[in-house]
Amino acid sequence: MDRTILLLGTGDTKSDEMQFLADCIKAQGGTVVVMDVGVIGDPTCQVDISRHDVARAARTDNAAIVALGDENKAMTKTSEGAATLARALCEEGRVHGVLILGGTMGTDLALDVCEALPLGFPKVILTTVAFSPLLPPDRISPDVMMVLWAGGLYGLNTVCRMSLSQAAGAVLGAARAAGAVLGAARAAVTAAVGKPTIGMTSLGSASLKYMKRLKPALEARGFELAVFHTTGMGGRAFETLAARGAFACVMDFSLVEVSNDLLGSVVSAGRDRMTAAGAAGIPQIIAPGGVSLIDMRTWAEPPAGLGTREVHAHNRLIACALMNTDEKILAARAIAAKANAAKGATRVVMPMGGIDEWDRPGGPFHDPEGLQAFAKTLRDSTASDRFEIIEAHINDAAFADRVLAILDAWLADGTVARPG
Structure with a gap:
């Protein structure tokens, strides 16, 4: 010892x-x-x-x-x-x-x-x-x-x-x-041969819930799932591991760190967020979960320009304000640029029913016009063979089912290696 x-x-x-x-x-x-x-x-x-x-x-x-x-x-x-x-x-x-x-x-x-x-x-x-x-x-x-x-x-x-x-x-x-x-770890690695890891990003299940549906389905296909909390350091860990080839496939469904960094929020994983998997050629499925809100510290004064917006205090550490349409357009362009730069197979799935749990009819941050502008910019800015729309909310079963269909197609054609 x-x-x-x-x-x-x-x-x-x-x-x-x-x-x-x-x-x-x-x-x-x-x-x-x-x-x-x-x-x-x-x-x-x-x-x-x-x-x-x-x-x-x-x-x-x-x-x-x-x-x-x-x-x-x-x-x-x-x-x-x-x-x-x-x-x-x-x-x-x-x-x-x-x-x-x-x-x-x-x-x-x-x-x-x-x-x-x-x-x-x-x-x-x-x-x-x-x-x-x-x-x-x-x-x-x-x-x-x-x-x-x-x-x-x-x-x-x-x-x-x-x-x-x-x-x-x-x-x-x-x-x-x-x-x-x-x-023990070496023994576990030996026992887990044939169980590659899928790296997924998300927020807490109050906001983004897809991992609850996807985890058992991915495990049934022979994968291990690692979910990273996109509150800054979680995204940093995700990017670090992706750069080292730790993932067989990436499901990057919570991109709030990308928009946060773009808009000056302290809840950031840095400018390299959403780049490592693409640079490494790892197949990735992307969705813009959370890119409707700007995160901030609950315990500090709101950043300049956000003081007049409705703010939701998630807890005593983190709060969020609704992004305006111009900010959503800016974020969509940044996300598209990163998706277009990826070397490996890439699919951007845009859920038209909303991209976080508060973004539903009757929800506190429902913004259909802003969502439409974001989706249009994302579609126009992303390579056409890498983009698709789904008429569902990101937390609906239909979204999870579509993600699994993409993965299954990649397994069938060898884009993602089948677990051994």
Whole structure:
């Protein structure tokens, strides 16, 4: 059960903290590989990977990084080398988790390193800006853990030692838990050969319900279904896995993150949302679920221009306002452009009866004219062989049945491989 943790920090400024973290991990029975991601001075703690090693991994040397004369440029180049080395250590099985500490500078580097590591690999960032609005959603690894580094901006003390020890325990515990189930996971993978995964996007079943009908039908066809919650990080995880070829087919039916990002909402998965499956050539069925509402934080003032619209508070975290017709047209064009760019088989299904549960006759956000304008723009902007209309609501049985018919046709002609 011994696990090795990759520990990163700037040895020229954080040697005491790095030594304390290494000692905590060792005291709990783990081992440590220490990487110095500093730029100028020498560390006083013991390191296994020097700043010179990091620079070489970035295809340069430390003197050249210093000569950049700009701390942002220097740390960006250092991040490149650190991410390359971390990925190699992970792929070689030499480390089983990563712990990175820093302020804004170290956290900037940490985001690059974590993004280079696979989903499921334990990642802990000990940072003074844990989950801060300063961190762009499209740079946060979907499974990263963050611990606030409180009271430790300069020197060790009782307060910051609590944060340091918790972070050390968190990453070692996560690595041990992952190691404990590794054998069982391998057995499960072996047993699941012939059960490829379909990646699906959705919101909560109060808004989008199709997964309830589709899950048993897809399982009956020999697939496993993974459903991702499109509230920002869920879409990030979906895109990460699609880019790595984890899905046999994609059913991307909740595109609210695409329109949210386009319209400036914080509930975003970044500009690359709805691109990974297409770039990888994964067959995909697309529907614009949720693209009638703009998501926002319930607990903050509505963004400019939305204060006069009707707002529905879903809970104390998230609220939504109805998109206007111009915004729906803009979203339709963006969705069509992404669908048209896909390399693999792609079908966009437009449900004319509504695209979320509130978008029904009598519903609080029913907007038939806006829906018609959205559908017309989507039809006119999407390649004709990739688009179809269905006279049903996205939550109706008819929508699920049409999706299954498309999948069955793709199974029949080999576009999607039949489960073995």
